Amino acid sequence: MEDSKRGKPLAAYPSHGPEMESARAGGKVGEALEGTIAFRVVGALRDDIVSMVLKPGDVISESDIAARYGVSRQPVREAFIRLAQQGLLLIRPKRATVVKKISPDGVRQSRFIRESIEVEIIRRVATEPGPEIGQILDDLIADQEAASSANDSRRFHKLDELFHRTLARLAGVEYAWQLIDDHKMQLDRVRYLTLGVSSSQRAIAEHKQIVKAVSQGDVVAAEAAMRAHLARAEVLLSQTIEDFPDYFE
Amino acid sequence: MEDSKRGKPLAAYPSHGPEMESARAGGKVGEALEGTIAFRVVGALRDDIVSMVLKPGDVISESDIAARYGVSRQPVREAFIRLAQQGLLLIRPKRATVVKKISPDGVRQSRFIRESIEVEIIRRVATEPGPEIGQILDDLIADQEAASSANDSRRFHKLDELFHRTLARLAGVEYAWQLIDDHKMQLDRVRYLTLGVSSSQRAIAEHKQIVKAVSQGDVVAAEAAMRAHLARAEVLLSQTIEDFPDYFE
DNA sequence: AAAAAGCATCTACCATACAAGATTGCGGAA
DNA sequence: TTCCGCAATCTTGTATGGTAGATGCTTTTT
Incomplete structure (x- = not known):
């Protein structure tokens, strides 16, 4: 897990849900934002977490994931925010971001x-x-x-x-x-x-x-x-x- | 609603929940991020939306809110993402962000x-x-x-x-x-x-x-x-x- | 030796600049 | 008058640099 400089090519569509990101009351939320980089990062990270490629307790950083996927830190950061709200990541400000352990x-x-x-x-x-x-x-x-x-x-x-x-x-x-x-x-x-x-x-x-x-x-x-x-x-x-x-x- | 260049001073603590932002499975998520600007913007916007200061259908933009609160676009953008996941905002990429109408x-x-x-x-x-x-x-x-x-x-x-x-x-x-x-x-x-x-x-x-x-x-x-x-x-x-x-x- | 102070080096947060799609309205042509 | 097209100007998406806080190791002091 040390030499993974360039990572996967970031599949165009995440394979988890039907085709929408997690929404709240009222139905679909995204409409047409599935083409954005941040959205693809969300899907890729979520799949890696649920399939235990990223294990609970693993420390990941914005720069880390950004380099791994060949994108800038900004969309990665936004992906972190989404995943943190879904309970898969724990953002510890100024410290690190870790894959949340299972409670x-x-x-x-x-x-x-x-x-x-x-x-x-x-x-x-x-x-x-x-x-x-x-x-x-x-x-x-x-x-x-x-x-x-x-x-x-x-x-x-x-x-x-x-x-x-x-x-x-x-x-x-x-x-x-x-x-x-x-x-x-x-x-x-x-x-x-x-x-x-x-x-x-x-x-x-x-x-x-x-x-x-x-x-x-x-x-x-x-x-x-x-x-x-x-x-x-x-x-x-x-x-x-x-x-x-x-x-x- | 037109001359509101400088807005409220962004109260240190949002007044809605107990003291944590909305989490998902597993308990608290934030730990110590309540001091961030983005967090305060989330609280301020959520209060304004629930109390109908911002009405369903109202169009708001990142720059708009950023100027109103005297902060940069970045934390406002992240607040939008959080509120969109909570079903209060609808982000229409490259178009605008609107207060979601009640379904x-x-x-x-x-x-x-x-x-x-x-x-x-x-x-x-x-x-x-x-x-x-x-x-x-x-x-x-x-x-x-x-x-x-x-x-x-x-x-x-x-x-x-x-x-x-x-x-x-x-x-x-x-x-x-x-x-x-x-x-x-x-x-x-x-x-x-x-x-x-x-x-x-x-x-x-x-x-x-x-x-x-x-x-x-x-x-x-x-x-x-x-x-x-x-x-x-x-x-x-x-x-x-x-x-x-x-x-x- | 043990404890405390200093510093290198991480991190996420924020600000700013640029890019690209979407909308609007104006102007010219039919 | 009506319709088409282009350009100004919105919007959000992305990239990058700088900042402050936290951590851990080294060095210094007791």
Whole structure:
């Protein structure tokens, strides 16, 4: 990591989100600023952080990243500001900027937020299930089974995310999913440390349970199924902290 | 609004939040950057936007604000970035920056998010009510009654916010309240347009209902009381849109 | 030897200058 | 009159230099 003077060519489009940067209440924010250097730096750094190329605790500086990407310090600085607001960086004025360590309590609260919103979503969907909902969700699950059979874990993960996002859309609160997505970055870092243990078969079965309850309009069963689905990944955290103590605060 | 060449002296501390800027998962972000110019500009602009001094649709430019506050463009620009991520500004590259109009759908979804989280909070608190909880909340309500009798609406509003924040703390998810607080800025703008109609007596009565249910460990009643409490302000939006159509998109 | 003072060297913050896209309005041509 | 085109003048995006604060090492002092 010492001779990395010239870095990657800064891919034109970041590969994380759909195509917009994280927004707040009201929907899209950027409109047409995805062509700027600062925006590309945001995407590149975020990918590196979530994929653990940049590890929690790593010290990075404006000049450092600027030289690595061959740009000036200004857009890098603005990227730092954005990422700091998203909780991925910690700017210590006049000192340094570091990749934020994962906060176990933060992970716990992010899960709380996600569960709160997703439970409310599934309630609303189950309370007023539209006519085509069953078909839409069944198709999604079929795709997931295909991806699972092909051992395409990346595609499966994408489809899993799409499943939850679709539920948000069906509830008329797609923006709420963007909120979850922002927080999921924290959870994704943990998940990246525990790759390979996701049992897609079980996830699919749980998805089917959720869809079944929703189709029947059984609000209580749908809520319970969603809570069980979200709680399944819960056990991983403590073990991960023991395996990678330096990455947590 | 034309002769405002030199503006306010940029108060040392913004008056909105407790003392930290809006953070994301993991807790505080700033540590010691509250002394920077950019930070003070953020606070000043946010206050002006939420209090409708800067109205939705107003066009502001970096140079404009920089001259108004007697600083350079650079910290103003960084303030714009932060406020854009919070959904208060819309940066249109190479064009202009405008105070974001209030999105009715955004308001609706912000309410959804708030209700989702607050309902989950009240559930957890009611499920495991600690011994001192009743006393803490009773004291808060007593303060609210005092503020209401004194017609100190500003203090009452502060206490109302503290009530909800305290519930989050008791549930062990204080950060979740920070999230709600961020979104509440959108709702606060609407509320600012409908000043004077808040019936504090009714709010206090509803708070009492919530506390009573929590003290008794009645989860169902607590959830219902919280939903009713949050739903009360719902009716105002459509009327407000008719009164101020230019402020909405 | 241990502690304190000084200095080299980092950092992020701020100011300023320049560049490039977008808008506006004017002027000329049809 | 209407329409097209160009140029002045907005805007934000980017680059670079200087400044103040924090850190850590060296040197000096006790």
